[in-house]
Amino acid sequence: MASTEAAAYYPRVLRIGEILRRSRMASAGLTLGAVLVALAAFAPLVATADPTAMDFNAPFARPGLAHPFGADNFGRDVFSRVLFGYRTSLLVAAGSVGLALLFGTPLGLVAGFVGGITDHVIMRPMDALMAFPAILLTVSFAGVVGASTGVLIVVIAVVYLPIIARTMRASTLAVRAEPFVEGARSRGASPLRLMARHVVPNAMDPVLIQASVLMGIAILIEAALSFIGLGTQPPHPSLGLMLADGRDIMRDAPWVVIFPGLAIVLAVLSFNLVADGLRDVLDPRGALR
Amino acid sequence: MGLVRFFARRILLTIPVLVGMSVVVFLLLRLVPGDPAQVILGLRATPEGLAAVHRDLGLDLPWHRQYLHWVGNFLSGDLGQDYRSHIPVAVLLRQRLPVTLELAALSMLVSLCTAIPLGVAAAVRRGGAADRAAMLLGLAGISIPDFWLAIMLILFVALGLGVLPSSGFMPLTQNLVGNLRSMALPSLTLAAGLAAVLVRMTRASMLDVLSREYIKFARAKGLRNRVVVYRHALRNAAIPIITLLGLQSGYLLGGAVIVEQVFDLPGLGSLTVTATLERNYPVVQATALLIGLLFVVVNIATDLVYGALNPRIRVG
Amino acid sequence: MSRLLEVSDLTTEFRSGPRVARVVDRVSFTLRPGEVLGLVGESGCGKSTTGFSIMRLLPPTARITGGAVRLDGDNLLTKSDEEMRQIRGGRIAMIFQDPMTSLNPVLTVGEQLVEVLREHRDMSRPDARAEAVRLLQEVGIPSPARRLDSYPHEFSGGMRQRMLIAIAIACTPQVLIADEPTTALDVTIQAQILRLLRQLNTEHRQTGILLITHDFAVVAQLCHRVVVMYAGEIVESGDVGEIFAEPKHPYTQALLGSLPSRGGERGALPAIEGLVPDPAAYPSGCRFHPRCRMAFEDCPVQHPSRIPVTPGHDAACLLYRR
Numbered sequence: 001m002a003s004t005e006a007a008a009y010y011p012r013v014l015r016i017g018e019i020l021r022r023s024r025m026a027s028a029g030l031t032l033g034a035v036l037v038a039l040a041a042f043a044p045l046v047a048t049a050d051p052t053a054m055d056f057n058a059p060f061a062r063p064g065l066a067h068p069f070g071a072d073n074f075g076r077d078v079f080s081r082v083l084f085g086y087r088t089s090l091l092v093a094a095g096s097v098g099l100a101l102l103f104g105t106p107l108g109l110v111a112g113f114v115g116g117i118t119d120h121v122i123m124r125p126m127d128a129l130m131a132f133p134a135i136l137l138t139v140s141f142a143g144v145v146g147a148s149t150g151v152l153i154v155v156i157a158v159v160y161l162p163i164i165a166r167t168m169r170a171s172t173l174a175v176r177a178e179p180f181v182e183g184a185r186s187r188g189a190s191p192l193r194l195m196a197r198h199v200v201p202n203a204m205d206p207v208l209i210q211a212s213v214l215m216g217i218a219i220l221i222e223a224a225l226s227f228i229g230l231g232t233q234p235p236h237p238s239l240g241l242m243l244a245d246g247r248d249i250m251r252d253a254p255w256v257v258i259f260p261g262l263a264i265v266l267a268v269l270s271f272n273l274v275a276d277g278l279r280d281v282l283d284p285r286g287a288l289r
Numbered sequence: 290m291g292l293v294r295f296f297a298r299r300i301l302l303t304i305p306v307l308v309g310m311s312v313v314v315f316l317l318l319r320l321v322p323g324d325p326a327q328v329i330l331g332l333r334a335t336p337e338g339l340a341a342v343h344r345d346l347g348l349d350l351p352w353h354r355q356y357l358h359w360v361g362n363f364l365s366g367d368l369g370q371d372y373r374s375h376i377p378v379a380v381l382l383r384q385r386l387p388v389t390l391e392l393a394a395l396s397m398l399v400s401l402c403t404a405i406p407l408g409v410a411a412a413v414r415r416g417g418a419a420d421r422a423a424m425l426l427g428l429a430g431i432s433i434p435d436f437w438l439a440i441m442l443i444l445f446v447a448l449g450l451g452v453l454p455s456s457g458f459m460p461l462t463q464n465l466v467g468n469l470r471s472m473a474l475p476s477l478t479l480a481a482g483l484a485a486v487l488v489r490m491t492r493a494s495m496l497d498v499l500s501r502e503y504i505k506f507a508r509a510k511g512l513r514n515r516v517v518v519y520r521h522a523l524r525n526a527a528i529p530i531i532t533l534l535g536l537q538s539g540y541l542l543g544g545a546v547i548v549e550q551v552f553d554l555p556g557l558g559s560l561t562v563t564a565t566l567e568r569n570y571p572v573v574q575a576t577a578l579l580i581g582l583l584f585v586v587v588n589i590a591t592d593l594v595y596g597a598l599n600p601r602i603r604v605g
Numbered sequence: 606m607s608r609l610l611e612v613s614d615l616t617t618e619f620r621s622g623p624r625v626a627r628v629v630d631r632v633s634f635t636l637r638p639g640e641v642l643g644l645v646g647e648s649g650c651g652k653s654t655t656g657f658s659i660m661r662l663l664p665p666t667a668r669i670t671g672g673a674v675r676l677d678g679d680n681l682l683t684k685s686d687e688e689m690r691q692i693r694g695g696r697i698a699m700i701f702q703d704p705m706t707s708l709n710p711v712l713t714v715g716e717q718l719v720e721v722l723r724e725h726r727d728m729s730r731p732d733a734r735a736e737a738v739r740l741l742q743e744v745g746i747p748s749p750a751r752r753l754d755s756y757p758h759e760f761s762g763g764m765r766q767r768m769l770i771a772i773a774i775a776c777t778p779q780v781l782i783a784d785e786p787t788t789a790l791d792v793t794i795q796a797q798i799l800r801l802l803r804q805l806n807t808e809h810r811q812t813g814i815l816l817i818t819h820d821f822a823v824v825a826q827l828c829h830r831v832v833v834m835y836a837g838e839i840v841e842s843g844d845v846g847e848i849f850a851e852p853k854h855p856y857t858q859a860l861l862g863s864l865p866s867r868g869g870e871r872g873a874l875p876a877i878e879g880l881v882p883d884p885a886a887y888p889s890g891c892r893f894h895p896r897c898r899m900a901f902e903d904c905p906v907q908h909p910s911r912i913p914v915t916p917g918h919d920a921a922c923l924l925y926r927r
């Protein structure tokens with residue numbers, strides 16, 4: 001389907017609408033994600049109680065009207081804590097992926113578009129970065145700088161940066177080889193215009209899919225690291241922390257570990273659904289993986 | 290002949306990587322705030338006591354001397370001693386390594402045996418029961434945090450049903466059944482995450498291969514379906530799967546850390562965590578190097594299997 | 606003369622949502638033992654699909670919706686999947702177009718030959734290997750014994766095509782379907798392969814060959830009879846000599862007129878105007894009428910059936926109406 005016209009550029013907004021229509025998975029994922037984001041954003045309004053408030057009248061309360069998800073040994077409402085925990089999770093996810101996209105996309109674009117020495121100069125450090133196991137980086141950073149949500153965001157962003165850059169570069173290379181780009185170039189388009197108008201809109205697809213997946217993974221990383229104490233520190237809310245705390249009392253109050261975990265699963269699931277749905281529509285043959 | 294060259298080249302390439310790793314780990318340990326002497330002496334620490342321990346452990350020497358000292362010892366076979374218990378590190382590693390290896394091996398086995406057949410069945414009959422199951426399990430598996438799965442398994446299977454132990458470890462040499470029972474939930478936990486990724490990849494890879502021209506040609510030859518799927522298709526589809534397994538070995542090692550913690554297994558993972566918290570330098574350095582070595586071995590194995598499957602990329 | 610393969614009113618449809626494309630539409634022809642029948646047409650006319658329909662190797666979106674395919678009297682369309690599997694490779698064999706992609710890259714050439722022999726001729730492994738060597742020799746591959754354990758990527762395109770042919774004739778099929786056997790090859794190699802096919806045809810007098818191609822030059826070198834296909838239908842059929850000397854259907858005339866070597870005339874090559882029609886939306890009446898230089902007012906209205914112009918020579922054109 002070779003076309004020398006700039007046939008592939010049309011407004012992103014329209015494409016999103018079409019994608020949603022064509023993939024039930026993506027729609028489901030986006031809906032679920034939107035609900036969760038809304039819950040997190042409006043947590044103070046939706047929460048049934050102050051997440052840090054201890055109520056010694058109701059320790060180990062079973063799930064019910066007063067405490068939809070039950071309460072822990074301090075009488076803290078699990079539902080509210082989950083909602084606020086979501087804030088942290090989504091903040092980490094959006095922050096780390098956002099940072100990685102901000103820096104990784106242009107790097108990959110330039111590396112793929114210009115090629116040659118520039119490509120090498122940009123990508124070698126990326127490859128070196130990718131050689132480091134993420135766990136090692138995270139633990140070391142946390143160890144040196146001190147653990148916190150902010151550190152987590154930066155570290156995950158650093159881990160994700162080369163992944164995004166690589167994906168963008170591969171995608172740029174593929175799009176650049178398309179006939180319509182050559183057609184635009186022969187009509188005298190400047191490199192900047194070529195990049196912005198023709199390459200980026202088409203090369204972004206795999207990057208978006210990747211970003212969705214990475215957001216889910218970021219949530220898992222935040223939970224895992226908080227679980228072992230190297231992530232979000234108390235008293236800041238975190239689903240991982242809740243699970244760590246809950247372990248001791250899970251015999252008596254299993255809901256303290258069940259619900260935070262389910263919350264994590266739902267969030268990650270929504271991102272994976274979106275990614276799978278997008279992949280089905282935009283890249284069914286797996287060509288740009 | 291080519292095989293020897295392959296190994297030689299790989300080993301030569303590995304040495305700088307390992308050296309680099311050892312330097313990085315060494316530096317990181319010393320950069321991280323926390324003093325092993327403090328940990329050892331605890332509340333009884335006095336400035337003189339701390340200084341004495343520093344001298345004992347050689348921590349008063351400049352860093353580059355400490356490093357060279359360590360490397361020198363390492364090359365002559367002395368891996369140092371645990372700061373607190375004075376147990377030789379080599380002994381600790383020898384005790385702990387089999388546990389982690391068994392955990393990894395069992396997890397790998399379980400996930401391969403479930404994921405590959407399911408993925409193949411899903412691809413062969415699109416839209417069928419296997420396909421839906423594969424997609425569902427695959428999606429769920431990559432969305433569930435492994436430590437939470439561990440907790441859920443403990444909650445429902447160990448505590449709820451009471452069939453399997455929730456923690457602790459029984460050595461293989463002591464009691465085979467007991468060993469398998471204590472490893473069951475931990476390996477199930479790790480296997481779940483791995484199986485999810487595998488089943489998705491297997492399905493995708495098989496779908497891709499089954500659409501190729503040579504599969505159509507194989508059918509044109511009138512070969513049985515089983516032959517076409519397993520002999521012709523799977524051997525080709527396995528190539529990206531092997532690559533994925535190699536990459537996932539990192540996940541296994543990382544997951545082992547958490548799983549060993551949650552299930553209280555005496556493996557390398559839990560050793561690393563405790564030693565890091567205690568600032569037990571020799572232990573952490575040796576473990577890091579061992580893990581690095583394991584990675585290299587896995588990589589080489591992956592390449593070999595790759596070459597066995599794909600004649601175009603033979604190493605020999 | 607007995608009829609080895611008799612295709613009658615074969616119809617194959619492709620479905621994608623509401624769109625139905627009748628890619629093969631009531632196609633009929635016969636193939637006799639020892640005969641090479643050419644199935645000619647432009648890309649997209651349905652000739653390859655005809656071949657795959659006979660083999661019943663269609664993708665899930667396609668279905669044979671009518672007609673019969675009789676191999677030695679046996680209607681293949683009524684066979685079960687398992688019966689058909691046994692027939693494929695054994696009684697009917699197919700040579701695919703692209704030797705690069707038709708051979709499995711991770712299996713040796715020997716393995717790919719031996720498995721066919723063991724499946725259909727029930728040979729032991731050593732016997733099958735010996736036979737494989739003999740087959741490779743028959744198709745002209747040097748040092749065949751050594752090459753058995755080589756992989757497809759170690760061979761050139763021409764060699765690979767010879768291997769495909771070896772696999773196809775391994776079980777002495779009654780019908781050999783060759784789908785564009787030379788299209789993916791260099792011109793010099795093409796000649797070699799055609800020579801090989803001619804040689805095989807001479808030696809295996811019981812086998813009939815259905816040669817699917819878009820290239821009339823290939824037809825001229827190899828075929829005894831030819832059927833011309835356009836838009837899913839047979840528009841002309843007859844002996845090669847007659848068709849080349851006196852093509853009756855305007856489409857065939859146009860195709861032959863656009864051959865570079867014809868008559869040595871100087872001047873522009875006459876190309877056929879217009880495009881091959883969309884199989885989901887064929888033109889009304891005669892499907893060729895939008896591109897036909899001799900179309901008249903009945904052509905868009907009445908669909909022509911095959912009319913015998915001379916004995917053994919049919920054309921589906923209203924020009925030859927009685």
